[in-house]
Amino acid sequence: MGKSYSNISMAIIRRLPKYYEYLKQLVDKDIDRISSKKLSTMIGFTPSQIRQDLNSFGGFGQQGYGYNVEVLYKEIGRILGLDQAYSIVVVGAGSLGQGIVNHINFQNYGFDLKALFDTNPKSIGKNIRGVSILHVDELQVFISKNHIDIGVICMPKEFAQDTANKLVGSGVSAIWNFSPLDIHVPEGIIIENICLNNGLFILAYLLNNSK
Amino acid sequence: MGKSYSNISMAIIRRLPKYYEYLKQLVDKDIDRISSKKLSTMIGFTPSQIRQDLNSFGGFGQQGYGYNVEVLYKEIGRILGLDQAYSIVVVGAGSLGQGIVNHINFQNYGFDLKALFDTNPKSIGKNIRGVSILHVDELQVFISKNHIDIGVICMPKEFAQDTANKLVGSGVSAIWNFSPLDIHVPEGIIIENICLNNGLFILAYLLNNSK
Numbered sequence: 001m002g003k004s005y006s007n008i009s010m011a012i013i014r015r016l017p018k019y020y021e022y023l024k025q026l027v028d029k030d031i032d033r034i035s036s037k038k039l040s041t042m043i044g045f046t047p048s049q050i051r052q053d054l055n056s057f058g059g060f061g062q063q064g065y066g067y068n069v070e071v072l073y074k075e076i077g078r079i080l081g082l083d084q085a086y087s088i089v090v091v092g093a094g095s096l097g098q099g100i101v102n103h104i105n106f107q108n109y110g111f112d113l114k115a116l117f118d119t120n121p122k123s124i125g126k127n128i129r130g131v132s133i134l135h136v137d138e139l140q141v142f143i144s145k146n147h148i149d150i151g152v153i154c155m156p157k158e159f160a161q162d163t164a165n166k167l168v169g170s171g172v173s174a175i176w177n178f179s180p181l182d183i184h185v186p187e188g189i190i191i192e193n194i195c196l197n198n199g200l201f202i203l204a205y206l207l208n209n210s211k
Numbered sequence: 212m213g214k215s216y217s218n219i220s221m222a223i224i225r226r227l228p229k230y231y232e233y234l235k236q237l238v239d240k241d242i243d244r245i246s247s248k249k250l251s252t253m254i255g256f257t258p259s260q261i262r263q264d265l266n267s268f269g270g271f272g273q274q275g276y277g278y279n280v281e282v283l284y285k286e287i288g289r290i291l292g293l294d295q296a297y298s299i300v301v302v303g304a305g306s307l308g309q310g311i312v313n314h315i316n317f318q319n320y321g322f323d324l325k326a327l328f329d330t331n332p333k334s335i336g337k338n339i340r341g342v343s344i345l346h347v348d349e350l351q352v353f354i355s356k357n358h359i360d361i362g363v364i365c366m367p368k369e370f371a372q373d374t375a376n377k378l379v380g381s382g383v384s385a386i387w388n389f390s391p392l393d394i395h396v397p398e399g400i401i402i403e404n405i406c407l408n409n410g411l412f413i414l415a416y417l418l419n420n421s422k
Contacts, residue, residue, distance in 0.1 A: 013416055021391050094313065101306075104407055104408060109411070173418060174418050176410055190418060195229070202228065203401060205291045206401045207360055208291075209292070210384075
């Protein structure tokens with residue numbers, strides 16, 4: 001479309017995946033329009049927050065009509081860049097790596113999972129959803145030969161930084177890190193750290209402070 | 212200690228798990244003190260953010276000395292409620308549920324994993340890290356008989372809300388939901404939704420907007 005979305009704040013961008021997931025549900029159910037009030041009940045943001053967010057990139061809503069679900073879904077997908085294809089490798093094919101690959105279903109969202117990598121001889125040569133598990137020693141050559149956008153790190157934390165260095169050194173542009181420690185990458189490399197423990201610790205806090 | 216931490220904002224609380232993980236690394240390495248500057252390099256928050264955060268619940272730092280690692284680690288653990296024990300069940304023992312159980316190592320942090328539940332006859336009766344996988348039909352009786360604080364939902368999204376209803380109906384106080392759709396729970400029940408896809412969509416956005 002050639003539209004620029006650079007005026008949208010990162011705070012709004014970080015809420016868009018949630019809109020996208022819910023709108024996908026509506027599209028799948030052939031629902032063609034929805035009010036900000038109904039969206040609010042589904043998503044948990046206030047109706048005014050929703051109107052503000054969606055106005056920031058176009059204002060698809062019409063008073064008394066609501067939002068056109070398909071138009072909004074496609075537009076948010078475009079803003080997030082989900083109309084493009086990205087190639088991915090997952091490093092660490094233990095239970096977490098396999099769990100993520102099975103759970104997320106990358107292909108569904110235009111992410112092309114090219115290979116998994118591991119060190120465990122029992123895993124190497126096997127397939128997860130039709131994608132091969134290769135030895136970590138092949139990682140750098142594989143990335144150099146194939147254009148890979150995103151490397152997902154599901155290795156134990158003691159190998160996480162080294163894995164990141166290899167991924168970046170061979171040419172990936174972005175890292176999604178599931179190791180509990182943050183990884184340091186050179187400027188210009190995109191990184192999203194996700195620490196699963198954090199949510200559990202917050203639950204402990206909330207449990208302990210609501211008694 | 213009987214100390215009240217109710218004056219600490221939720222924004223700070225949500226940063227504490229990260230401090231806690233890094234301080235644990237330092238404790239494990241027998242490092243007994245650290246400056247806010249060094250902590251900053253590790254964690255990625257600015258030194259002034261760190262001083263502000265840690266001042267908000269006591270000010271353990273001393274000019275020219277830094278922070279006493281063990282004292283700070285224990286205090287943050289106490290604030291988060293990690294000095295207490297919590298009992299947990301995981302519903303959904305597919306690859307994601309197993310990945311999470313293997314990755315997080317609940318026992319290490321005072322979380323007592325009591326059972327996993329699934330519907331797959333191939334999984335039922337097996338053990339993950341010494342914890343049995345039971346049939347989902349037994350979930351409600353199990354929770355009623357055992358005191359369970361937290362239910363972790365790793366079921367496909369179409370079963371997530373029903374699982375939440377069963378967990379809450381049988382008496383759990385908190386839910387950690389890995390299904391991509393948010394779950395609705397009655398007031399007073401604690402919920403943390405974690406949508407793994409979100410991070411991937413943000414990576415797509417950043418990749419698409421940094422070219």
